[in-house]
Amino acid sequence: MAGWILEPEYAALADDFGSLDAVFALKGERLTRDPLSEVIRVERGGVNYYVKRYVAAGKGLRRYLGRPRVKSEWQNLKRFAKWGIPTAEVVAWGLERNGTAYDRGALITRELPRTEDLSELARTHDTRLADRSWVNTISQQVARYTRTMHDHHFTHNDLKWRNLLVDDHSTVFLIDCPNGAFWVSFMLRYRITKDLACLDKVAKYHLSATQRLRFYLQYRGRERLNDSDKKRIRHIVSFFEGRE
Secondary structure, three states: OOEEEEOHHHHHHHHHHOOHHHHHHOOOEEEEEOOOEEEEEEEEOOEEEEEEEEOOOOOHHHHOOOOOHHHHHHHHHHHHHHOOOOOOOEEEEEEEEEOOEEEEEEEEEEOOOOEEEHHHHHHOOOHHHHOHHHHHHHHHHHHHHHHHHHHOOEEOOOOOHHHEEEEOOOOEEEOOOOOOEEOOHHHHHHHHHHHHHHHHHHHHHHOOHHHHHHHHHHHHOOOOOOHHHHHHHHHHHHOOOOOO
């Protein structure tokens, strides 16, 4: 697919968001930048929008083969919404090709107001992490959304605390998923373990062993661990050993 789509309810923003040329001409507050992409924040009508602009799909053959990261990202956010997983609203998206090679693409999402990512709460030792009731509310949501992805044979592949936002109503949102993909067989099992290990990588420093175990049981929908669960937990806690 090559082209550009602006959701009809945002037609009033067509001057700024109506084409790739317009989107790449936008000026705003730069939040991140790397050799492949940049993210800027722009404000229109009192609402913040995040504009991610990709100038390359990757090096070498990646320009010709496979799915560009920008396309993966908008498709995965739309999958989350379809599966009932709260996420950022996709406002506009698209890409261009130069012959058979990927040229450029962009994705615009609407701000999730009054949200913070869980890694920031951990970094600042937010008092909510000491509130067992609040932690359980968040844990239940993360467990449910993670299980929903995995039940579709889909894994996030970067399921870190920084990609989990929580608002002032204790609602969790999953964001930033350009690497999410479908898997089967042993690769699915490995990627599921990686997702769970990514979550536990920070959790082990900020949550109790009981809270971490409760999260796993919530994820599995069980009251007790069976032998298979115990084996997976051993894999989860050892997944990043020697790599931290």
